[in-house]
Amino acid sequence: MYKKTFTTPFSIYKKEALLRRLPASHPQRERIGQDLRIAYAGNQGERSLEFHLNFTRDDYLIFHDLRLPWINGYHFQIDLLLVSPFCIFILEVKHIAGKLYFDDTAQQLIRTNEDKEEVFPYPITQIHRHQHQLQDFLNRHAVPAIPIIPLVVSSKSSSLLQASSNAAHIFDSVVHSASLPFKINSLKNRFRTQILSQHQLDELSSLLLKNHTPLMTNELARYHLQEKQLIKGILCIRCTTPSMRREWGYWKCGRCGFQSIHAHIQSLIDYLLLIDHEITNKRFRDFTLLNSRSVTSKLxxxxxxxxxxxxxxxxxxxxFEKLSQLLDHDE
Ligand SMILES: [Zn+2]
Incomplete structure (x- = not known):
């Protein structure tokens, strides 16, 4: 049962907003586009597990993309968390194509793809760190001691998994997504003592959701951009130019003729994603180039x-949620 369903991270929405608002000729567009493609792939990899988790979903409370406070202001992020009365699974999803070689001696993951070698952080270290951090978090909130089993899931079915000769044991905790439900089933049989009651499960679920802290990145700062470099105006959803003009109760694109009731909502969302979580009438008029204070006030x-x-x-x-819902109902 999903307690936190599959979502798209804010970093993706923010990069999409940035590409909407940066002029076509801007030199940073290529880098942002590249980062966005990597983020899409990662998110797609995580979402692809939804199908495989159908085989076990009734046995677990499932949380996608939890970011929890650790110590000294640090946070840790878990791709997928599966909670049962007997044990907890932490899944770290890797959506990496090619040959993946787990070098346990040097503690690194080497990917070979089309004759190119690339080194990634060692996922085994990563999952053990997450296991430790979650343990800390649960102890701090007086949750009864429960086994935590970390797993690395390769969501790219074409990837070839290999390990150094001294490290066959890592396949105890590394698995392709198609084998995940069976791996989980066989592991869970080792834990037959019920540790959490239904009430404690409900409490733990609220605790996790209440402490979830989405990462709020500043994408303008990340790409060394300033607000004044962004395209102002109300953008047309069809032709993407800032050509929307206010008619009687709706917006009409001066370029392609597209009509919309909620085009200004997209501008508010862009402002939220790129600049600030609050806005005044004046700031909104500066951002959208609307002239009338009273019309803006009504909007x-x-x-x-x-x-x-x-x-x-x-x-x-x-x-974000409320504004996005309005946009979904447009046209
Ligand atoms: Zn248009």
Whole structure:
């Protein structure tokens, strides 16, 4: 049963927003596009496990992409967490094509693809670190001691998994996604003592969800960009140019004629993803090049957003979920 379903990380939405708002000729576009393709592949790899997890989903509470506080302000991120009354599985998903060689002596993962060698952080070290961090987290919240089993899942079915001759044992914790349900089933049989009651499972589930802290990156800073370099205006969803003009109660693209009720919502989302989680009437007009304070006020006031400050200096808190839902209902 899914307690936290498969989601798209904010870093992907942010890069998409950046590509919408950066001029076609901007030199950073290529790098951002490349990073976005890597992020898509990673997310696709994790989502591809949804099918395989169908074989075991009834036995576990499943959490996708949990980021929990550790110590001294550090966090740790778990791709997939499976919780049962008997044990907990931590899954680290690797969506890497080619030949993957686990070098246990040097503690590195070497990928060979089309004669090119590349070194990646050693996933075995990674999962043991996550195991340790989760153990800490559970101890700190007085959760009864429960076995934590870490696994590395290769979600690229074409990848060839190999290990150094002294390290066949690593395949106890490395598996292709198609074998994952069977691996989980065979491992779980080792743990037959029920440790968590139904009530404790519910409590643990709330604890994990309450402590989940999504990573909020500043993509402008990451790519050494400034707000003034972004394209301003209300963008057309069809032709992507900032050509939307306000007609009677809707937006019409001056270039391709596309009509939309909610085109300004996309601009609010872009502002949220790239600049700030709150906005004023003035800041929104600067970002969208709208002239009228009163029209902007009407557009903002009908939205289901929390706000603070007096009417004139009102600041609106931008809520990604709520705004995205409105956009989904457009047209
Ligand atoms: Zn258009």
């Amino acid at each position: 903002l006031n009908v939205l289901p957003l929390k706000h603070h400050g007096t009417y004139k200096n009102r600041t609106y808190l931008l809520d």
